[in-house]
Amino acid sequence: MIKWEVKSESYILNARNHIKSEFLKLLEINNHSFTANALEGKSILLSNSFIKKLFYLYDDNFLKGQLEKFIGDKMKFSLSKRMTSSGGKSIFSKSVQGYSYEIRISLPVLNNFYLTNSEKRVSGLVVLDHIEALMIIMEHEICHVIEFYNYGQSNCKAYRFKKISIEIFNHKGVYHEIPSEKSLNKKNKSTNISVGDKVKFTFKDKIYEGFVSNITKRATVMVLDSKGQYKDKEGNRYGKWYVPLSNLHK
Ligand SMILES: [Zn+2]
Incomplete structure (x- = not known):
């Protein structure tokens, strides 16, 4: 053993x-x-x-x-x-x-x-x-x-x-x-949203802007947020949101 x-x-x-x-x-x-x-x-x-x-x-x-x-x-x-x-x-x-x-x-x-x-x-x-x-x-x-x-x-x-x-x-x-070429190319036909796109969505009357980092049933949207728990290589901080595709706009 x-x-x-x-x-x-x-x-x-x-x-x-x-x-x-x-x-x-x-x-x-x-x-x-x-x-x-x-x-x-x-x-x-x-x-x-x-x-x-x-x-x-x-x-x-x-x-x-x-x-x-x-x-x-x-x-x-x-x-x-x-x-x-x-x-x-x-x-x-x-x-x-x-x-x-x-x-x-x-x-x-x-x-x-x-x-x-x-x-x-x-x-x-x-x-x-x-x-x-x-x-x-x-x-x-x-x-x-x-x-x-x-x-x-x-x-x-x-x-x-x-x-x-x-x-x-x-x-x-x-x-x-880790993203793949396939997930990056995956587009939702009805909304035409892809991984990497800049998007906007509304939550409780407030408009948020971010970029799409993943798409499954919902999109994962990273929104700039000084208190967010995610950090990129440049040190920008993000909050992570899961948003239904139908609520996203470019
Ligand atoms: Zn395994």
Whole structure:
């Protein structure tokens, strides 16, 4: 069994900072272009060996090297250009020697990070750049690996997975909110509102202005607000509103 202690928020934040700086150092040493904010609009150069290094940074800092010890010889890492909705995937395959494990990371999801400058979250946590997005995706996949190793199956929609991801990493969810080309192109035909549009809406006789950061059944509208809890790269603060599409005007 892979074991862990329930981590405090401050432990988790410190360990993440440490991992991020170690990971950035590795990328710089290898003369890599995968550095913070360097790639807006460009594709990410990332190789399997960097994914592997990130995995073991997490193993050292959160799991006392147990992943290496128990499944180090069975782990593989890969990158996918085709995975466009999931940020990562854990694949378990059975052979005569037992199970082998693979963590696959989506390049399109990381590359889409700068499609908009709206706030992004992975597993319910705010991420400030594509490195942090990659890190939280890795944390999610590590929880899959642990759950599979300990119990022979893994499902991130079920309670047991959520408990593991909260105890080790304090995750608040299991999805990512990074825009995709598809979501940006998604238009509501009746209102013709798209992600990124500037919009107005009325609430209790007051007119609000903002921009659309997401569209599901309702639109998510970010409204400039000095007391808002969301902050963009420029330091502007926003409040988040969920507005029915029919109430929005350009
Ligand atoms: Zn999952």
